[in-house]
Amino acid sequence: MSLSAVQASAYLxxxxxxxxxxxxxxxxxxxxxxxxxxxxxxxxxxxxxxxRLIISHGKEKxxxxxxxxxxxxxxxxxxKARAQERGLKPESVTEPFFSSGAFCVTDPDGNKIxxxxxxxxxxxxxPIRGPLQHLTLATADIAAIEDFYSNGLGFSVSxxxxxxxxxxxxxxxxxxxxxxxxxxFLQDRKGIDHHSYEAGEWDTIRDWCxxxxxxxxxxxxxPGRHGPGNNLFIxxxxxxxxxxxxxxxLEVVHDxxxxxxxHEERTLNKWGRAIMRA
Numbered sequence: 001m002s003l004s005a006v007q008a009s010a011y012l013x014x015x016x017x018x019x020x021x022x023x024x025x026x027x028x029x030x031x032x033x034x035x036x037x038x039x040x041x042x043x044x045x046x047x048x049x050x051x052r053l054i055i056s057h058g059k060e061k062x063x064x065x066x067x068x069x070x071x072x073x074x075x076x077x078x079x080k081a082r083a084q085e086r087g088l089k090p091e092s093v094t095e096p097f098f099s100s101g102a103f104c105v106t107d108p109d110g111n112k113i114x115x116x117x118x119x120x121x122x123x124x125x126x127p128i129r130g131p132l133q134h135l136t137l138a139t140a141d142i143a144a145i146e147d148f149y150s151n152g153l154g155f156s157v158s159x160x161x162x163x164x165x166x167x168x169x170x171x172x173x174x175x176x177x178x179x180x181x182x183x184x185f186l187q188d189r190k191g192i193d194h195h196s197y198e199a200g201e202w203d204t205i206r207d208w209c210x211x212x213x214x215x216x217x218x219x220x221x222x223p224g225r226h227g228p229g230n231n232l233f234i235x236x237x238x239x240x241x242x243x244x245x246x247x248x249x250l251e252v253v254h255d256x257x258x259x260x261x262x263h264e265e266r267t268l269n270k271w272g273r274a275i276m277r278a
Contacts, residue, residue, distance in 0.1 A: 076102075132198075155175050
């Protein structure tokens, strides 16, 4: 039986980033994002409670892969069956954070997306709350990306941002009850736009801001509140200029129609100015 990503309860589990200087980048995530790091092949693994990154040598600001975990073996097999039915050519892979049986597909922009069962989280210490929560892609073809993830893999579309002339600019998608754990923005490039960590509540965003200040890392945007998802946010940059979001109070979606938002600053930030991608 084939299953959609939502039926399999897919959530963002880990990311694999490439960098021209993996040592520098992994040291940043270890200190600024409160993770531990260990050697892995030609790079590093950095991880903390529910937040995990693989950082290897390659082109700066490149996404090597994104790992989505699903609830159980039935969900994984059902999602793989759907990918096969839709002609997405799933391939078996081995991932350091997943048990055996993981598979990957490649989207129209060449992004490698891996699905698997989490092999567990051995971190018991309790630093600032911040599970890895969503990935936002940059793409020149939003329609193709939306079709691949929603029709191909069964992610559910929550909201869209549309320009006055009807052109689709942004699409927010979810693999579970969260408003989005995957999104895409129209840009003149491919790859990663940003990735986000879930603070849970406003006070924890404050704690992250204090933590960043102690590490002399300034906010590049925020605090603010997004329209789609209604979440509070702050943004910083890592040494490779990757955008990092810390978010709180993201909408929980049970059953509602897709919302359409105008392409304007107040959509991206109800409180004021926004960084417009296009």
